[in-house]
Amino acid sequence: xxxxxxxxxxxxxxxxxxxxxxxxxxxxxxxxxxxxxxxxxxxxxxxxxxxxxxxxxxxxxxxxxxxxxxxxxxxxxxxxxxxxxxxxxxxxxxxxxxxxxxxxxxxxxxxxxxxxxxxxxxxxxxxxxxxxxxxxxxxxxxxxxxxxxxxxxxxxxxxxxxxxxxxxxxxxxxxxxxxxxxxxxxxxxxxxxxxxxxxxxxxxxxxxxxxxxxxxxxxxxxxxxxxxxxxxxxxxxxxxxxxxxxxxxxxxxxxx
Amino acid sequence: xxxxxxxxxxxxxxxxxxxxxxxxxxxxxxxxxxxxxxxxxxxxxxxxxxxxxxxxxxxxxxxxxxxxxxxxxxxxxxxxxxxxxxxxxxxxxxxxxxxxxxxxxxxxxxxxxxxxxxxxxxxxxxxxxxxxxxxxxxxxxxxxxxxxxxxxxxxxxxxxxxxxxxxxxxxxxxxxxxx
Numbered sequence: 100x101x102x103x104x105x106x107x108x109x110x111x112x113x114x115x116x117x118x119x120x121x122x123x124x125x126x127x128x129x130x131x132x133x134x135x136x137x138x139x140x141x142x143x144x145x146x147x148x149x150x151x152x153x154x155x156x157x158x159x160x161x162x163x164x165x166x167x168x169x170x171x172x173x174x175x176x177x178x179x180x181x182x183x184x185x186x187x188x189x190x191x192x193x194x195x196x197x198x199x200x201x202x203x204x205x206x207x208x209x210x211x212x213x214x215x216x217x218x219x220x221x222x223x224x225x226x227x228x229x230x231x232x233x234x235x236x237x238x239x240x241x242x243x244x245x246x247x248x249x250x251x252x253x254x255x256x257x258x259x260x261x262x263x264x265x266x267x268x269x270x271x272x273x274x275x276x277x278x279x280x281x282x283x284x285x286x287x288x289x290x291x292x293x294x295x296x297x298x299x300x301x302x303x304x305x306x307x308x309x310x311x312x313x314x315x316x317x318x319x320x321x322x323x324x325x326x327x328x329x330x331x332x333x334x335x336x337x338x339x340x341x342x343x344x345x346x347x348x349x350x351x352x353x354x355x
Numbered sequence: 356x357x358x359x360x361x362x363x364x365x366x367x368x369x370x371x372x373x374x375x376x377x378x379x380x381x382x383x384x385x386x387x388x389x390x391x392x393x394x395x396x397x398x399x400x401x402x403x404x405x406x407x408x409x410x411x412x413x414x415x416x417x418x419x420x421x422x423x424x425x426x427x428x429x430x431x432x433x434x435x436x437x438x439x440x441x442x443x444x445x446x447x448x449x450x451x452x453x454x455x456x457x458x459x460x461x462x463x464x465x466x467x468x469x470x471x472x473x474x475x476x477x478x479x480x481x482x483x484x485x486x487x488x489x490x491x492x493x494x495x496x497x498x499x500x501x502x503x504x505x506x507x508x509x510x511x512x513x514x515x516x517x518x519x520x521x522x523x524x525x526x527x528x529x530x531x532x533x534x
Contacts, residue, residue: 196472196475198479221358224358246362249366256372260376264449275373282370285362286363289358289359290363293358
């Protein structure tokens with residue numbers, strides 16, 4: 100069962116992409132496309148890209164080098180889209196408050212630049228797991244993308260925790276899914292790209308990656324489908340005189 | 356192999372960290388009334404005296420250099436303690452303000468937004484001020500520029516009281532002890 104091109108293998112490759120396309124459809128159907136344009140683009144293009152790679156894997160007329168070229172294009176596109184999604188979540192959580200908007204942008208940009216540098220250095224130390232640069236390069240690119248992605252996601256979680264900012268449901272769900280996927284993929288691609296594991300181990304890692312991605316798509320599905328609990332708040336009616344009194348008190352404090 | 360091991364460990368740590376932050380954030384979510392009780396009052400005048408440059412100059416003139424450094428360290432430690440409480444209060448007020456952001460009443464929602472913005476600004480300023488204080492602890496002769504914190508805290512106090520009054524006229528949130 101845990102073999103390449105088994106039924107489970109094909110299911111885990113194709114099903115998450117179909118679910119992701121459904122997520123994209125739900126986003127569009129619920130009028131969330133303006134709120135989450137980057138995630139919508141990611142859901143459509145990443146799913147289609149993965150399906151194209153799956154087709155290229157099966158199609159007999161696609162040569163091995165051409166298959167890896169398709170993988171490269173899909174990786175670059177997927178990586179770019181994921182960074183756009185992270186940027187979108189960052190904007191939703193941090194840039195709505197003018198007091199921390201600018202500093203958080205500077206911090207995230209600076210940290211992102213450091214992560215790119217770190218990932219580049221780590222990739223430079225990697226010796227590659229395959230004599231063909233097209234294959235080993237793809238593996239190192241996976242590792243590089245996931246190092247930067249994991250770093251940025253952790254930074255966002257830490258920054259929000261430091262400022263005690265609460266996440267809106269969709270942003271949290273999107274980032275949680277990306278975080279789980281990034282951590283597991285970073286570990287597996289780190290091993291594949293640097294430790295040259297045996298063929299059977301690689302297949303097991305591929306299963307783990309695909310199953311994790313499936314789980315993440317289900318997480319996105321859950322956060323999109325299950326509505327947020329509405330907490331009933333009892334707001335006391337506002338007596339006009341209290342407002343005036345406290346506004347005067349506020350002005351007195353500001354003028355001290 | 357070593358690199359692979361490092362990356363696996365980093366990934367595992369990252370996952371634990373993210374799960375930990377997620378769980379702790381969910382646990383900390385308590386009702387606004389319970390949160391409001393976590394706010395500690397701060398004596399702004401006492402803090403203002405501690406960070407006053409005129410007071411520093413006076414002490415520098417009156418005390419021998421060694422004694423001044425020792426006194427200055429104590430004053431800086433006390434100021435840092437005040438700022439830590441201010442930062443903690445700001446965090447609580449961010450949480451209170453965020454729960455009120457979705458209020459149907461526009462005035463409450465607006466007051467909540469201003470409160471959150473001010474609390475975030477104070478938290479940011481507190482971090483910078485604490486860094487400056489730690490630097491000043493290492494070099495007591497350096498000037499301590501924590502004045503914006505005092506102003507920020509006064510503003511925040513006003514916003515918190517306004518929001519507290521808007522949500523519940525009987526129980527205002529008071530975070531500063533005024534002279």
